[in-house]
Amino acid sequence: MAHSGKPETNGAQTRLPIPGFDPPKKPKRNMYALACSFLASMTSILLGYDIGVMSGAIIYIQEEFGITSVQKEVVMGILNVYSLLGSAAAGRTSDWIGRRYTIVLAGAIFFVGALLMGFATNYAFLMVGRFVAGIGVGYALMIAPVYTAEVAPASSRGFLSSFPEVFINFGTQLGYVSNFAFSKPPENI
Numbered sequence: 348m349a350h351s352g353k354p355e356t357n358g359a360q361t362r363l364p365i366p367g368f369d370p371p372k373k374p375k376r377n378m379y380a381l382a383c384s385f386l387a388s389m390t391s392i393l394l395g396y397d398i399g400v401m402s403g404a405i406i407y408i409q410e411e412f413g414i415t416s417v418q419k420e421v422v423m424g425i426l427n428v429y430s431l432l433g434s435a436a437a438g439r440t441s442d443w444i445g446r447r448y449t450i451v452l453a454g455a456i457f458f459v460g461a462l463l464m465g466f467a468t469n470y471a472f473l474m475v476g477r478f479v480a481g482i483g484v485g486y487a488l489m490i491a492p493v494y495t496a497e498v499a500p501a502s503s504r505g506f507l508s509s510f511p512e513v514f515i516n517f518g519t520q521l522g523y524v525s526n527f528a529f530s531k532p533p534e535n536i
Contacts, residue, residue: 377500380507384495387450388510390487392518393457397426397480399522403530412470422473426481433485440486446494449486457483 401423409419433456441449460480467473491511499507 376503380498380500380503383498384507384510387446387491387494387498388514390450390453390491391511391514392521393454393480393487394426394430394484395515395518395520396522396525397484397518399519400525401426402522403526408473412473414470418470422470422477425474425477426484429478429481430485430488433482433487434489435485436482437486437489441490441493446490446497449490450494453483453486453490455483456480456486459483 405419405423408414408422414422433453437449437453440452444452457480460476460478460483463476463479464473465476467476488511492508495507495510496504
């Protein structure tokens with residue numbers, strides 16, 4: 348709060364401002380930073396959704412491909428290993444093409460991985476899709492918080508930097524909801 352050095356009058360009393368002790372005036376919310384952080388953090392939904400939806404889809408995948416319990420465990424857990432590779436590459440890529448374009452690239456890579464998983468005809472094809480999707484998830488998980496921290500003003504950086512974690516949980520919830528919605532498919536298809 349910038350004081351002009353003039354005394355403030357509050358009724359009958361006059362009070363001189365003390366800059367070191369007066370609380371700073373709260374800054375206005377930066378709606379641009381809020382919107383950018385919100386949209387960038389939406390990429391974190393990818394990880395949560397994948398984890399949530401695979402918990403229900405693995406039942407049908409195991410029946411369809413006849414995979415063993417070990418293969419089932421590998422399919423479920425390998426995304427985290429693959430995302431390490433995407434995270435390792437994301438920093439260099441974002442320095443090269445920028446944070447925004449890296450977020451777009453992450454979404455595109457995940458989309459291709461989701462298509463590959465959706466059209467998989469066997470276990471190996473499914474693992475290729477998981478690999479590609481894992482790379483996209485790694486990119487997204489690395490870049491969204493960096494971009495948010497760069498865009499956010501200091502007064503709301505902590506609040507806005509929590510968005511990616513919130514969106515991971517929201518994505519997991521969406522995955523579980525979609526599992527529930529598709530749990531009773533019609534029998535005459």
